[in-house]
Amino acid sequence: MLSRSKLKYYCSLKRKKYREREKKFLVEGLHLCEEALNSDYEIELFLYCPQKITSKREQELLKKVQSRGIPTDTVSLVDLSKLTDTENPQGLIALVQFKDFSFQKFIEKPPKQILVLDRINDPGNMGTIFRTAAWFGIQGVLISRYSVEWSNPKVIRASMGAIFYLPILAELDLIPALRNLKKLDYKLLVADLQGTTVYDKMGQLDKFVLIVGNEISGVQEEIKTLAHHLVRIPKRGQGESLNVAIVTAILLAQLTRN
Numbered sequence: 001m002l003s004r005s006k007l008k009y010y011c012s013l014k015r016k017k018y019r020e021r022e023k024k025f026l027v028e029g030l031h032l033c034e035e036a037l038n039s040d041y042e043i044e045l046f047l048y049c050p051q052k053i054t055s056k057r058e059q060e061l062l063k064k065v066q067s068r069g070i071p072t073d074t075v076s077l078v079d080l081s082k083l084t085d086t087e088n089p090q091g092l093i094a095l096v097q098f099k100d101f102s103f104q105k106f107i108e109k110p111p112k113q114i115l116v117l118d119r120i121n122d123p124g125n126m127g128t129i130f131r132t133a134a135w136f137g138i139q140g141v142l143i144s145r146y147s148v149e150w151s152n153p154k155v156i157r158a159s160m161g162a163i164f165y166l167p168i169l170a171e172l173d174l175i176p177a178l179r180n181l182k183k184l185d186y187k188l189l190v191a192d193l194q195g196t197t198v199y200d201k202m203g204q205l206d207k208f209v210l211i212v213g214n215e216i217s218g219v220q221e222e223i224k225t226l227a228h229h230l231v232r233i234p235k236r237g238q239g240e241s242l243n244v245a246i247v248t249a250i251l252l253a254q255l256t257r258n
Contacts, residue, residue, distance in 0.1 A: 030061065032157070115210050119146050127162075184207075189202065189227065190223060191247050192231065
């Protein structure tokens with residue numbers, strides 16, 4: 001059974017500053033724990049509440065964890081509620097280590113398709129964007145400073161585990177990063193409500209960086225000056241704007257269609 005000191009430590013990882021200091025984060029629920037286990041992230045520990053492990057799928061997951069030699073520990077129902085932030089937690093929690101990513105390593109062998117998030121603040125939007133990026137095979141995501149952190153529990157839940165299949169670099173100063181990518185012959189595409197290029201007129205692009213921005217103010221003006229195209233999705237009906245996650249899905253569907 002989990003000790004008081006360990007419970008306090010794991011509970012601290014619900015807060016951003018401790019996640020960043022310890023380079024670890026918690027994942028809760030059957031599906032997310034399965035995704036973590038199937039990925040190449042290092043899992044330090046699995047916690048489970050015996051009273052909650054009732055399905056065959058949950059039992060099989062625990063057997064798989066134990067067969068791999070990953071340490072496990074049990075938690076009570078009371079302690080489970082302290083560790084999670086969902087109303088009806090499933091009883092499975094994984095302690096996962098951050099990966100050691102750097103922009104320098106990233107550009108040594110950069111992927112052809114990159115997604116850039118500029119000051120995305122809503123966890124649900126960011127998680128949905130990750131899920132969309134993984135679906136369309138995007139091979140790298142760069143996140144600016146002043147964005148919601150990717151290890152936020154709400155982001156992880158909204159991503160449905162997509163974070164485990166995307167190289168993610170966060171807290172970046174985007175201006176120098178994008179200048180570097182531009183020198184490497186990437187086409188820089190900014191999603192913009194007033195853009196001059198209609199999204200289905202971009203043509204075939206071998207290497208691209210798609211940049212989407214803050215839910216209210218969009219992409220920073222300085223970034224727009226670096227772009228090859230400011231891309232818009234024409235409005236056919238009513239509404240002020242599209243949600244940033246929906247914009248990302250439409251543009252990635254277009255960019256990756258062939």
